[in-house]
Amino acid sequence: MTENNELRHIAIIMDGNGRWASKQGLPRSLGHKKGAEVVKTIARAAADKGIQYLTLYAFSTENWQRSKEEVSYLMTLLRQYLKGDLQELKENKVRIRFIGERYMLDADIRQMMADLEQETSAYDKMTLCIALSYGSRQEIISAVKKTAELIKSGNISLEDIDINLFSDMLYTKDIPDPDLLIRTSGEKRISNYLLWQSAYSELAFTDVLWPDFTPEHLQKIIDDFKTRERRYGKV
Numbered sequence: 001m002t003e004n005n006e007l008r009h010i011a012i013i014m015d016g017n018g019r020w021a022s023k024q025g026l027p028r029s030l031g032h033k034k035g036a037e038v039v040k041t042i043a044r045a046a047a048d049k050g051i052q053y054l055t056l057y058a059f060s061t062e063n064w065q066r067s068k069e070e071v072s073y074l075m076t077l078l079r080q081y082l083k084g085d086l087q088e089l090k091e092n093k094v095r096i097r098f099i100g101e102r103y104m105l106d107a108d109i110r111q112m113m114a115d116l117e118q119e120t121s122a123y124d125k126m127t128l129c130i131a132l133s134y135g136s137r138q139e140i141i142s143a144v145k146k147t148a149e150l151i152k153s154g155n156i157s158l159e160d161i162d163i164n165l166f167s168d169m170l171y172t173k174d175i176p177d178p179d180l181l182i183r184t185s186g187e188k189r190i191s192n193y194l195l196w197q198s199a200y201s202e203l204a205f206t207d208v209l210w211p212d213f214t215p216e217h218l219q220k221i222i223d224d225f226k227t228r229e230r231r232y233g234k235v
């Protein structure tokens with residue numbers, strides 16, 4: 001294995017909950033419920049494999065446009081997750097972070113998110129980063145505004161803007177770029193996820209629907225990643 005194939009950070013688009021449920025004649029909500037259970041299994045498996053960062057797309061800014069019932073169910077699930085499974089991961093010394101447009105979430109959810117981040121800030125087993133109300137274009141616009149503010153206030157000059165400075169304006173500040181980006185369910189799109197950060201990520205698409213995704217599927221994708229040659233535009 002070359003140094004290039006170091007796998008520090010895996011990002012996942014967890015897709016296919018709805019189709020998993022429809023296939024068995026179940027309501028979409030049960031697909032999300034099963035999907036949330038898989039989040040826990042995969043987070044544990046990733047930590048055991050020594051992955052340092054796992055970033056999961058739990059809710060996109062575009063997902064707010066789903067039916068009121070579905071959004072409300074996802075928020076109920078999220079509340080349960082923040083109170084239950086994430087507390088368990090906390091006990092396993094997993095650091096928890098959230099990225100996304102927090103102001104769109106209810107105040108009690110924002111408070112639980114802030115508490116979890118604060119309580120786990122010194123942990124280093126693995127960082128589990130959950131993208132909630134997240135959109136990459138929105139994140140980039142917000143970074144542009146922060147950068148412009150710094151110029152306006154005279155803290156930096158135009159010449160100071162470079163890749164490192166701009167990366168620090170994103171929600172993912174201090175998180176290395178994903179080495180591997182996985183999307184489940186057969187769709188082959190990035191869907192407004194980590195557009196800046198995935199510039200050189202290796203992409204992996206699997207037909208497996210998220211509720212059926214197992215640590216064995218993850219291992220197969222990791223094995224394939226290890227065989228890839230990463231050149232970052234060089235020869």
Ligand code: FPP
Nearest residue numbers: 014015016017018019035036058077078081
């Ligand atoms: C995509 O399936 C999945 C989502 C929009 C939400 C992801 C949420 C979870 C895995 C569970 C909740 C997680 C937490 C942390 C509470 P889809 O509904 O787009 O599936 P479809 O494309 O088959 O309709």
